[in-house]
Amino acid sequence: MKVLVVDDHPLVREGLASVIRQLGPETAVLGAGDAADALLLAADHEDLALVVLDLMMPGMDGARALIEFMRRLPDVPVVVLSASEDPADARRVFEHGARGYVPKSAGPGTLLTALRMALNGDLYIPPLILNAPGGRGPGRLGGLTERQLDVLRRIADGHSNGKIAADLSLSEKTVKSHITSIFKALNVFSRTQAAAAAREAGLF
Numbered sequence: 001m002k003v004l005v006v007d008d009h010p011l012v013r014e015g016l017a018s019v020i021r022q023l024g025p026e027t028a029v030l031g032a033g034d035a036a037d038a039l040l041l042a043a044d045h046e047d048l049a050l051v052v053l054d055l056m057m058p059g060m061d062g063a064r065a066l067i068e069f070m071r072r073l074p075d076v077p078v079v080v081l082s083a084s085e086d087p088a089d090a091r092r093v094f095e096h097g098a099r100g101y102v103p104k105s106a107g108p109g110t111l112l113t114a115l116r117m118a119l120n121g122d123l124y125i126p127p128l129i130l131n132a133p134g135g136r137g138p139g140r141l142g143g144l145t146e147r148q149l150d151v152l153r154r155i156a157d158g159h160s161n162g163k164i165a166a167d168l169s170l171s172e173k174t175v176k177s178h179i180t181s182i183f184k185a186l187n188v189f190s191r192t193q194a195a196a197a198a199r200e201a202g203l204f
Helices: 010-023 035-044 062-072 089-093 108-119 145-156 160-168 172-186 191-200
Strands: 001-007 028-032 048-054 078-082 100-103
Touching: 001 010, 001 035, 001 160, 001 172, 010 048, 010 108, 010 160, 035 048, 035 062, 048 062, 048 108, 062 078, 062 089, 078 089, 078 108, 089 100, 100 108, 145 172, 145 191, 160 172, 172 191
Parallel strands: 001 028, 001 048, 048 078, 078 100
Antiparallel strands: none
16 A cells, blocks of 8 residues: 655654554555655556645645645545644645545544545544534535435445445445535535434435
């Protein structure tokens, strides 16, 4: 399994690599000092499993880099690291497709949890979002399509992306896309929150 770490500080990259290797003995860590080099490196490694991206970098910043990764490698999860603990910054990267947001003040265990969740197709939502005002509330419920409601019902039943795809004759990539849209419509950041918000709103 290959993990790409993007940070402009070599010592930070080394420290992150040491933690990331705890994911398993088969984990190989690639490093890049800026977003442009990271995108070139990613293009040379089609088997890339995960990207760990610093939000604040010179040149192309992490937010723009995240958008580029989502455009070029939509199936590769990206976990963002940031010195910022502003909930608005965290929400912004989730809107751009990140699978996790980890403040740099967090410990190694938190980072590993976030990476494992991203690799499993889930979102890691930091407490700074969940504890913020309005962090859990449902949003535009009327924005869901019939197909998204079908997906949401199965999320509420605890079905995996693979089972949802099989049940609805969809690709897993399409299911992930629907889930992203559902999260945005309900203003939530996890499957559990989506199911709870839907029940609270009387969708089922």
